[in-house]
Amino acid sequence: MGALGAATADDGAAQTPLERGAYLVNGVMACANCHTPVDANGPVLSKALAGGRLFDTPAFKVYASNITPDRETGIGAWSEAELRSFLTTGIRPSKVPVAPIMPVAFYKALTLGDLNAVVGYLRSVQPVRNELPSADYRQPFAHQEAPFANKAFREADLQVPAKRGMYLVTLGHCLECHTLMGKDGHDYGTAAGKGGRIFAGPWGESRSSNITAHSDAGLGNWTDDEIKRAITQGVSRDGRKLKPPMAFAAYARISPQDLDAIVAFLRTLKPLE
Ligand code: HEC
Ligand code: HEC
Structure with missing residues (x-):
């Protein structure tokens, strides 16, 4: 291999x-x-x-x-x-x-x-x-302690889609990029998934998006397919090409079942404006 x-x-x-x-x-x-x-x-x-x-x-x-x-x-x-x-x-x-x-x-x-x-x-x-x-x-x-990382996931839990999604989102450290930094590190307590972090690189600048379930500011009104397309192809809801450093090419290898689980879990993220 x-x-x-x-x-x-x-x-x-x-x-x-x-x-x-x-x-x-x-x-x-x-x-x-x-x-x-x-x-x-x-x-x-x-x-x-x-x-x-x-x-x-x-x-x-x-x-x-x-x-x-x-x-x-x-x-x-x-x-x-x-x-x-x-x-x-x-x-x-x-x-x-x-x-x-x-x-x-x-x-x-x-x-x-x-x-x-x-x-x-x-x-x-x-x-x-x-x-x-x-x-x-x-x-x-x-x-810094990472959200959900201390949940002691067991194989049996991972059969439940939202739980499996929580596990995969943790391994993908999605919230690390999608949460603003406060003065003591990431503000996981009040801003988990709200986005706003700036990433500079050869691509210029990108700003991580709000991936909470908020209907206007986040992914609340997106269809499952739109969310999956953003994760695996780097295309936003309006067709805009998303910039690095999110690892779209790697995420394109995520199985359909695991993508469903990730979407199910993202829909449980507390809506934040
Ligand atoms: C966000 C970027 C990032 C991701 C994602 C990442 N790493 Fe790392 N990793 C680093 C950096 C940077 C260092 C070196 C940091 C240092 O020297 O203190 C490192 C260090 C390591 C080391 C220590 C090696 C040594 O010789 O000291 C190992 C092993 C490692 N990573 C494995 C992995 C594996 C396996 C994965 C995926 C499951 C992974 N890393 C994902 C950035 C990353
Ligand atoms: C290394 C940082 C990083 C990681 C890790 C990361 N993202 Fe992102 N993500 C971003 C950035 C930055 C953007 C916005 C890019 C742009 O607007 O051009 C983004 C955009 C998105 C979008 C599109 C939202 C929109 O409004 O267009 C979704 C959905 C998303 N990420 C979900 C995830 C999920 C789920 C994971 C984990 C599997 C993840 N991200 C991991 C940095 C990251």
Whole structure:
């Protein structure tokens, strides 16, 4: 299987753990959106998951890591237990905590089966040698608790569409981008899903949308198909092409069943103007 995998989850029961891992990593979790470098032609597939994208903030200047199994420049020397622990705590085997741009606070939601599937898949991708500059941690940082991440999801819960949708929206860290920052981090308490965060990049600027169930300001009046088209094709209700950094290409791999679940859950987000 290539780094991008071809698996979908139309038939969850028939998926092997490796297929499940590929589906999560390349689909709703969209690791490549940060961990695969981009050039003028888009993602550099020969360097899939080999890192290098720069995130420069007042608190830290870091490069998305090489998460291929290359032993020297990637994570090939980490044990599976170290990788599992890292993905849910953000603490590396070296004990150096990762910068909070890496959404580990959301990945805490992973069921044990899915955590193992993600780890198994990461071990199976092509190792790529790609040496990166080291991180510059300028100010102390903390990982803010993520909405719904402490729900202790169990496989049985995930049969209920809105619950499954809550799980998938958490793994996709949708609310991280779709919630404004207050002075103590994201304002999940009163503005979850209200949007308004600005993202600057080669695309210019984009501002995350209101994805709550509000009928005018949010998605309340959108049809299910309109919401799914926005997520998987990056097209807004009025036909406008949506800008990055939302990972439309990865979300295009989300199964129809999981998209239904995501929409069902978004419809339960408290309407905010
Ligand atoms: C929003 C961007 C973003 C997403 C999405 C993301 N990461 Fe990361 N990740 C980063 C950045 C940036 C770093 C390095 C931060 C630092 O050096 O402190 C990192 C670090 C890591 C590391 C530590 C590697 C090392 O050598 O220290 C691993 C492992 C990792 N990510 C795996 C993943 C996996 C698996 C996914 C998807 C399930 C994922 N990441 C999704 C941005 C992201
Ligand atoms: C990395 C940040 C980021 C993540 C993660 C993200 N989004 Fe977005 N999203 C945006 C931005 C920015 C826009 C607006 C883009 C524009 O207007 O050009 C947007 C637009 C949308 C829209 C279109 C709304 C409209 O009014 O046109 C929907 C629906 C949406 N996101 C849902 C989601 C869902 C569901 C997830 C998780 C599966 C998600 N987003 C994850 C940044 C993000």
